[in-house]
Amino acid sequence: MEALGHAKYAVVGWSDGAISAVKLAANFPEQAWRLVSFGGNAYMTEADAVAFEESRDIAGWSERMRNTHLPIYGDDLQPMWSSAVDAWQAIVREHGGDVCMSEAKAIRCPTLVLHGEKDPLCLIEHPHWFNEHITDARMHIFPGGKHN
Helix, strand or coil: CCCCCCCCEEEEEECHHHHHHHHHHHHCCCCEEEEEEECCCCECCHHHHHHHHHCCCHHHCCHHHHHHHHHHHHHHHHHHHHHHHHHHHHHHHHHCCECCHHHHHHCCCCEEEEEECCCCCCCCHHHHHHHHHCCCEEEEEECCCCCC
């Protein structure tokens, strides 16, 4: 953003990008004047590890989701997704589950926390955690919404 000449900016992130957005807003408080986080985890629990494990086999994904990802990733999708599931489980089992909790608690800009009510990957407890621990946060849950 500095290279583009922007001294201040809003940060928007979805899924893993929401985690990156939280970290960016926390680490650059003078530049990040607004944050929107959608479908991100502050931490991972054993329940999260189970939810990710349930999504490991892409054959169980909806046809729409597979058709969105397969043209981009092709035969690499299944091994890539399995590696991601392994990494998320390692965060829980080897690193205590902290994804971005300390960073989230440090955020001081106005924050909008968005979440799909039926998100199978990022459980409903996560937006509530962000809303409770980020100063000046508001939350909106999309009724019937999922991760995408």
